[in-house]
Amino acid sequence: MVDGRPADLARLSLNTATTKRWTLEQAVEGAARAGLPAVGLWRDRVEEAGLERAARLVRDAGLRVSSLCRGGFLTAADPAGRSAALDDNRRAVEEAATLGTRDLVMVLGGLPEGDRDLLGARARAADALAELVPHAHEHGVRLLLEPLHPMYCADRAVLSTLDQALDVAGAHPAQDVAVVVDTFHVWWDPELEAAVARAGAEGRLGSYQVCDFLVPIAEDPLLSRGIMGDGVVDFAPVSRWVAAAGYGGDVEVEVFNAEVWASDGHEVLARVVERYAELVLPHL
C-alpha cells in the first residue's frame, strides 16, 4: 500500500475522455473510489466545472492532475486564426498552472481547410509554438507535444512521429517542451524503440498514455481507440522501452470509443484497472 492505495495503481491516471459521460466531479470521485491517484483533464470538463472549483475538487479528493488536454491547433495560415489560437493556448497554460499540473498536452493541428502545404503547416506550428514557450515557462508549465497517428495528419496533427516531435521540441529547453508517447498513435512506428530512448536521453519523455488500436478501424477513426487488450497493440515492449528510458511518471488511460462511452463509468474504470495491471504494469 502507498498512501492508503494499492501500490500497483500508484501511477495510473484516468483521463476524463475515457468516461465521457461523467462530469469532472463524477470522474474525480470515480477515480478516487477505484484507487487511482490521478486524473488527466480535458478542458471542456474543467470549463463546465469551473476552473477554480475543478482544481479544488481534484485536490480535495486527494488526487493529482497528470495533464491537461489540450492546447495546440497552431497551424492557421491567417494572422487572425494564428492570433486566436495563441490566445487560446495562453489560457490553456494558465488553466494548467491553476490546476496544479505541470503538463499541457499539445496537438499541433492539421492542414487548414483546402490547404495542402504540409511543410508550410509544420513550419507555422513550430513558429507559433516558439511564441508560446516563454508564457508557458513563466507559469511553470511544460508543453507536451503529442505525435498523432498519421491517419490524422491532414485534419488533426501535422506531427506524426515521436522523432518528429523531438525534432520540434529540440529548439527549446527540455523543461519547457517535451513529448507524449501514446501507444495508439505510435505503436506502428519502426523507429519507436530508438525514439523512446532518445526522448528519455533528452529528458523529454513527459507522458506515457496507454490505449489500444482497434482493427478494423472505427467508422469515425477518432473513435478507434480501445481499452488495453481490446486491439492490436503489444503493450509489453513499449512499456519496457518507456521504463528503460527512465520514465517514472503517471500512466494515463485515454480512450475515445462509442461503446466505452455508452458503458457505466465504474465498470469501465474496473476494466481499465484490470487491463493495466495485467498488460502494462508488469513491464513498467
Place this chain on the structure above:
Amino acid sequence: MVDGRPADLARLSLNTATTKRWTLEQAVEGAARAGLPAVGLWRDRVEEAGLERAARLVRDAGLRVSSLCRGGFLTAADPAGRSAALDDNRRAVEEAATLGTRDLVMVLGGLPEGDRDLLGARARAADALAELVPHAHEHGVRLLLEPLHPMYCADRAVLSTLDQALDVAGAHPAQDVAVVVDTFHVWWDPELEAAVARAGAEGRLGSYQVCDFLVPIAEDPLLSRGIMGDGVVDFAPVSRWVAAAGYGGDVEVEVFNAEVWASDGHEVLARVVERYAELVLPHL
C-alpha cells in the same frame, strides 16, 4: 509526340485497380485509346484473362506492363501458412516474368489473426523475403517493397515507412529488391524527402505511384484513395523529390474508390490524364 503518343503521357500507367469493373482486355484497350503507354496489372485480372493471353493482349496493344501487383503477405507464423505464401509468391514472380515486367509489387502482410507481436511479424516477413529473392533473381524479376500507410499496419503491411522498406531491402542487391513510393501511403512522413533521396542514391527507387488521400477517411479505409487533386496530398514536392532522386520510370495511378469504380472507365481515365498533366507532370 513520342511513338505516336502525346509526349506528356509517355510515363503514365493505368493500374487496373483504378478501373476495377473493366476486364484486363478493356483496361488495355482503354489505356491505349487514352494514349497511355503502360498498364499496371493486378493478378486477379491477369488470372481472369489467362496469363499468356494477358501478356499477348498488352503486347499486341503496343503497351508495356509497368508492374504486377502483388506478392507478399509473408508474415504467417505457422509453417504451412509460410510455405503456402512462398509458393504463391513464386508463382507471382513467374507471372511477372511471363508478362514482361521487371517489377513485382510486394505488400508484406499484417499481423496474423490474434497476434500482437509486431516485431516478430516484421522479422518473419524479412526472413521469407530472403527466401524468395533467389527465385526472383533467376527470373529477372525485381521485388518492390511497398510501405503502406500506418493505418494498415495491423491488417495489411507491417512495413509502414519508406526508410523501413529501404532497411529491409538493404539486405539484398538493388537489382533484386527495391521500393515503391505511393503518395497515398507516404505523403505524411516527415522523413519522406530524405528517404526518397536515399532510395535514389541506393538505386532502389523502383516505382512511383500517384494517388490522393481522401479526408475524411472512407468508411472502408482501403477505399480512401482518390484521383490526384481530390484529397490532401501536395504532389508537387513529392514529385520533385522523386525526380531529383533520378527516377525516370513509369508513374502508375492506382485508385481504390467506390465512386471511381462506379463511374465510366473512360471518364475516369480522362480525369486521371488531366490531373496527372496538371498536378504531377510539371514537377517530374
